[in-house]
Amino acid sequence: MKRTNELIVALAVLAVIVVITWGVFAVGDNMPRGVTAYSKDVYQLHNTILGIVTVIGILVFTAMFTSVVVHRKSKGYKPASFSHSTKAEIIWTAIPVLILVVMAVPATRVLIDMEQTGGAEMNIKITGYQWLWRYEYLEDEISFFSAMDRASNEARQIGSGINPRDVENYLLEVDNRLVVPVNTRIRFLLTADDVIHSWWVPDLGWKRDAIPGMVNEAWTEILEEGVFRGQCAELCGKDHGFMPIVVEAVSREAYDAWVASQRQSMADAAHESARLWTRAELMNHGANVYQAQCAACHQPDGSGLEPAFPALARDGRPTGDLAAHLDVVLNGRDGTAMTAFGGRLQPQDIAAALTYARNAWSDEEGEVVQPSTIAELNQG
Amino acid sequence: MSQETTAHHSDHHDHHPTGLARWLFTTNHKEIGTLYLIFSLVMFFIGGAMAMVIRAELFAPGLQLVNPDFFNQMTTMHALVMIFGAVMPAFVGLANWMVPLMIGAPDMALPRMNNWSFWILPFAFTLLLATLFMPSGGPASGWTLYPPLSLQGGNTLAFVILAIHLMGISSIMGAINIIATILNMRAPGMTLLRMPLFVWTWLITAFLLIAVMPVLAGAVTMLLTDRFFGTSFFNAAGGGDPVLYQHIFWFFGHPEVYILILPAFGIVSEIIPTFSRKPLFGYTSMVYATASIAFLSFIVWAHHMFTVGMPLGAMLFFMYATMVIAVPTGVKIFNWIATMWRGSMSFETPMLFALGFVVLFTIGGLSGLMLAIVPANFQYHDTYFVVAHFHYVLVTGAVYAIMAAVYYWLPKWTGHMYDERLGKIHFWWSTIWVNVLFFPQHYLGLAGMPRRIPDYAVQFTEFNMISSIGGFMYGFGQLLFAFIIWKCVRGGQKATAQVWEGARGLEWTVPSPAPLHTFDTPPLVDDSVAVHKDQLT
Numbered sequence: 001m002k003r004t005n006e007l008i009v010a011l012a013v014l015a016v017i018v019v020i021t022w023g024v025f026a027v028g029d030n031m032p033r034g035v036t037a038y039s040k041d042v043y044q045l046h047n048t049i050l051g052i053v054t055v056i057g058i059l060v061f062t063a064m065f066t067s068v069v070v071h072r073k074s075k076g077y078k079p080a081s082f083s084h085s086t087k088a089e090i091i092w093t094a095i096p097v098l099i100l101v102v103m104a105v106p107a108t109r110v111l112i113d114m115e116q117t118g119g120a121e122m123n124i125k126i127t128g129y130q131w132l133w134r135y136e137y138l139e140d141e142i143s144f145f146s147a148m149d150r151a152s153n154e155a156r157q158i159g160s161g162i163n164p165r166d167v168e169n170y171l172l173e174v175d176n177r178l179v180v181p182v183n184t185r186i187r188f189l190l191t192a193d194d195v196i197h198s199w200w201v202p203d204l205g206w207k208r209d210a211i212p213g214m215v216n217e218a219w220t221e222i223l224e225e226g227v228f229r230g231q232c233a234e235l236c237g238k239d240h241g242f243m244p245i246v247v248e249a250v251s252r253e254a255y256d257a258w259v260a261s262q263r264q265s266m267a268d269a270a271h272e273s274a275r276l277w278t279r280a281e282l283m284n285h286g287a288n289v290y291q292a293q294c295a296a297c298h299q300p301d302g303s304g305l306e307p308a309f310p311a312l313a314r315d316g317r318p319t320g321d322l323a324a325h326l327d328v329v330l331n332g333r334d335g336t337a338m339t340a341f342g343g344r345l346q347p348q349d350i351a352a353a354l355t356y357a358r359n360a361w362s363d364e365e366g367e368v369v370q371p372s373t374i375a376e377l378n379q380g
Numbered sequence: 381m382s383q384e385t386t387a388h389h390s391d392h393h394d395h396h397p398t399g400l401a402r403w404l405f406t407t408n409h410k411e412i413g414t415l416y417l418i419f420s421l422v423m424f425f426i427g428g429a430m431a432m433v434i435r436a437e438l439f440a441p442g443l444q445l446v447n448p449d450f451f452n453q454m455t456t457m458h459a460l461v462m463i464f465g466a467v468m469p470a471f472v473g474l475a476n477w478m479v480p481l482m483i484g485a486p487d488m489a490l491p492r493m494n495n496w497s498f499w500i501l502p503f504a505f506t507l508l509l510a511t512l513f514m515p516s517g518g519p520a521s522g523w524t525l526y527p528p529l530s531l532q533g534g535n536t537l538a539f540v541i542l543a544i545h546l547m548g549i550s551s552i553m554g555a556i557n558i559i560a561t562i563l564n565m566r567a568p569g570m571t572l573l574r575m576p577l578f579v580w581t582w583l584i585t586a587f588l589l590i591a592v593m594p595v596l597a598g599a600v601t602m603l604l605t606d607r608f609f610g611t612s613f614f615n616a617a618g619g620g621d622p623v624l625y626q627h628i629f630w631f632f633g634h635p636e637v638y639i640l641i642l643p644a645f646g647i648v649s650e651i652i653p654t655f656s657r658k659p660l661f662g663y664t665s666m667v668y669a670t671a672s673i674a675f676l677s678f679i680v681w682a683h684h685m686f687t688v689g690m691p692l693g694a695m696l697f698f699m700y701a702t703m704v705i706a707v708p709t710g711v712k713i714f715n716w717i718a719t720m721w722r723g724s725m726s727f728e729t730p731m732l733f734a735l736g737f738v739v740l741f742t743i744g745g746l747s748g749l750m751l752a753i754v755p756a757n758f759q760y761h762d763t764y765f766v767v768a769h770f771h772y773v774l775v776t777g778a779v780y781a782i783m784a785a786v787y788y789w790l791p792k793w794t795g796h797m798y799d800e801r802l803g804k805i806h807f808w809w810s811t812i813w814v815n816v817l818f819f820p821q822h823y824l825g826l827a828g829m830p831r832r833i834p835d836y837a838v839q840f841t842e843f844n845m846i847s848s849i850g851g852f853m854y855g856f857g858q859l860l861f862a863f864i865i866w867k868c869v870r871g872g873q874k875a876t877a878q879v880w881e882g883a884r885g886l887e888w889t890v891p892s893p894a895p896l897h898t899f900d901t902p903p904l905v906d907d908s909v910a911v912h913k914d915q916l917t
Contacts, residue, residue: 071721079658083661104703237532
């Protein structure tokens, strides 16, 4: 029995040491080194601190397990009776203080660096919504929404029958990526429209909360071209796990070309909102907008999730009349997750989604909403 | 039985009610302690069942079992039930049972209030758990109830807030009772610096409770009026500030985490000397370290919210203040090891859990130190690294200490020894699987998995599967704990008054099981009875 006890203790000591050592190496590889000067600093800092606490842990556990193995009654060890030593207590108060100072110095330096948000070459405003992001390039006057891509969204439904492993970048792909130039100092302004979100791309080395009514600042300068993925990091409701972030860092030339193409499509969109659309066009486009913007709450078949998310259609007809529907979509509903889409989407997107919602699950032909109607209401 | 003691008080003892009324109307500290402990065990299994749902959903990528909203209800309720229903009542139950026995008092100072502070709890948790069956479901905004998200839910928020108020009232009354008992009812000669460490840590914890539970009450009341009466404390559109809530909440929340751990320090400081057969090392510094930790807990709250966008000076202050906590905590751990050093150790189940506590709580403490480093915190915050950290300090910290305490004092409560073989199996089973459960979560967090998500990218699959397997096995193993307690209550080897060879203190001078009424005549305490003499060498 004595022998087995010792064996167990020895195994436990071994296991702790193995786990910790494994931790140092595995974890060291696990936190991304990142692609900014700051993220590399954080990675260094993380490794330094992890190293220090690992050494502390090993020393403390070694002392304890030595005692456990040697000073045991079953070996006939007679207890000492000391219960105080001022010298020892001064030593193990002073040494930790010194270790803390050693840790605080680099931490302070890196933090001060992170907080210098001046000298930005471009500014991007990030707004969190339930459950997607909006990016506004303040100098280039580009703005768009970025939501999880459709493949992930279909696969993640309960009983979808799709294996997540078959979906490329499952939960980490978006419809519109945040395209930025490399080697450019970018200042981000973060806020939110409804609840608190948190914008996090591990490769950039930080996360920052996006809070309604407040504007937070952060900066980055990406040193390598590539695609970097992240997620919302602050619980923001039922689809918190489904609002990814994808940053695509490209060369300055590629970025300029991308800006030109975005401008073109924005001009096209302005043109689109002015013209008259056919029912078929609205239904086609509406199906896409509805799936991206509305289906998460009101469900793909419009049945909603009562009582939090009302049904849009019941017994083969839309619930409520069009005027009320328009009002809620454009202006939102206080105290619920329904936000105002008026300033958020293009008039033709809203018109199409509304047309789709009034027709898709109806037995008879429903109303058609034209983009121009929405544009007028938005003006009013 | 203590025929002698009861004979003196045959008056009220003869009329002691039986059956349900006995438990409903009891004002006896031991019976109320038992009620608290049973309640806590029930809540531990309810909260544990919720954790099983969480781990089952996270076993593989994709949504298989529950929808995201219900998943969020599970994470929220798991935390509320475990913190307010399992850990806190367990500590209050232990205080009820042991504080009077340890200081030589006949009962708690305020026995009727004691009854009330327990009986509020079943109602509070009925209200809280009932929300799961309401149309709009339970709270789903995390246990921190951050607005504006928490204000989006249905009317169940009102039930949750009322439940929190009731828990707060219960905690405050319990804390007042413990302070009144410790300060007024110590036996002659039981000076403050002769008190056992468990009594000391509870005294300090009780002050923390009185200081911060009203702060929580204020915060959730403002949520209530924002949600139902049109105020705008936390509504930016009305001139309020969502971040204000976080400051208030964590001003409560950080002392709260020490409320969950200081009594655990006390328990471990009782058990390690007993099984090392050597007095506690550095008793006085243990008391001062506890008091320092309690003080520091009031000035570190914003380290829970480094990413909300604070001024540089504030972040530096909260980083340094948080790091300083490592010093008194380190003193405690070194003192425990110095207590074992050159002792004559034996490894009964309470000692195993206490040693498990020292090792695993230290791991949680060290990851806590990492979290204090602000630039790195920008990466760690709101990831599974944090989840791993606080489960190491709460499960292998607080819960391990509670289990150690139960095994340590169970013979005193029941008069029977528990099954030592099963106890050891329980310890090793739990310790292996709890590490399989929580250690991989460090890696998940560092690799970029946010917390509170019902589904994850496929690169996180392996570690989540390992973690879930650990979770199921650990959870399953706790049924053994319930069985061991049940078996010990039913019978077993007779326990002596002393129970443990190396145990010292007044609680071991009364028979096992401790009779309903003890210390009707106060014992005389001098250095020979005092538990932890801080002998100067």
